């Protein structure tokens with residue numbers, strides 16, 4: 001029986017790894033993997049010629065060269081929503097720490113070590129005024145990016161007693177269904193920013209969002225004294241522009257999950273070490289979802305939660321002998337070409353499923369009999385075809 005070689009990069013939760021059964025050989029030092037499970041480490045594709053799929057146990061895929069993967073016919077998955085709650089909770093924890101001076105007050109308490117209880121009490125009551133903070137209730141929050149995390153942050157803002165604006169030029173219907181109707185959908189960045197005391201960024205890092213938070217079209221619109229929160233990705237924020245905004249009191253503070261040379265040690269900036277998704281629950285959710293996606297693709301060619309290929313899931317019926325999958329550029333004539341090559345060889349197609357995402361087409365072709373290697377090769381060499389796979393169906397008691 002075919003065994004798939006899986007490479008793990010980063011610590012992947014054992015609850016996910018445990019889902020790989022005897023059909024999979026899982027090894028962090030695998031040098032020729034067919035599947036990779038990864039968190040935030042950068043993935044280089046040139047080293048892995050037989051790689052079929054990468055599952056990102058998390059949301060952001062900026063550590064994976066997605067366009068290169070597409071050209072090579074490598075499917076990239078992520079785990080939408082699996083770590084969203086962890087980020088939502090940390091956004092409010094960190095904002096609370098910033099607003100109530102919790103970090104500095106803890107340092108102060110540690111400095112009381114060595115005093116007796118009377119002395120400690122006297123110092124506490126005399127000096128606590130230094131740490132006076134402010135509340136979230138009654139303030140206004142602007143959330144940029146109303147995806148799995150942004151919707152959670154917006155809804156939680158209401159629960160903290162705030163007025164909330166949300167801005168997202170390409171919202172997904174499924175996410176918007178979970179957004180409370182009390183959140184105001186802003187039609188422009190300016191509208192979202194004009195009244196916001198707190199601004200929270202929750203969009204992916206890509207070529208359109210690199211340096212998104214800069215003076216022009218963003219910081220120029222903030223209400224003086226706002227606090228900027230970034231639990232999305234470091235490079236979405238132009239660090240020099242934020243430092244200038246802090247120096248001119250346009251921004252009062254910055255809370256970020258992405259420490260940097262320029263941010264460390266700055267009195268108005270609170271940084272955490274990319275901790276957004278680091279909870280037991282979130283790591284388990286992400287790992288189990290990523291492993292299920294990878295298994296489903298390697299064993300059945302099904303695609304669920306891909307960021308570069310169309311999503312299609314079909315179960316082979318009992319009369320299917322061989323499942324063939326073809327990845328192609330989205331161009332006319334591909335289905336006819338594949339059907340004709342199979343028809344010329346008298347291979348009966350039981351089910352044909354095709355879907356496009358506008359860039360890539362994906363075909364699942366369930367055949368009644370075996371598909372000889374020369375037929376696969378003929379399809380693979382046609383213009384526009386990126387990759388062809390024959391899926392072994394031994395798992396269903398067949399030998400192919």
Ligand SMILES: NC(=O)C1=CN([C@@H]2O[C@H](COP(=O)(O)OP(=O)(O)OC[C@H]3O[C@@H](n4cnc5c(N)ncnc54)[C@H](O)[C@@H]3O)[C@@H](O)[C@H]2O)C=CC1
Nearest residue numbers: 059060145146147148149168170202203204231232276277
């Ligand atoms: N700090 C951490 O540990 C974590 C950080 N993240 C980051 O958060 C990002 C968002 O995660 P999810 O909400 O799960 O993703 P998601 O894909 O559900 O939502 C992203 C949203 O951003 C929107 N968007 C894209 N460009 C935009 C723009 N220019 N302006 C406003 N909105 C825009 C999209 O339309 C989408 O609705 C991830 O891509 C990742 O970089 C995610 C998880 C953990």
Ligand SMILES: O=C(O)C(=O)COP(=O)(O)O
Nearest residue numbers: 039040058059060277278
């Ligand atoms: O899911 C994401 O996008 C994250 O940033 C989480 O990253 P991590 O899995 O904690 O390395």
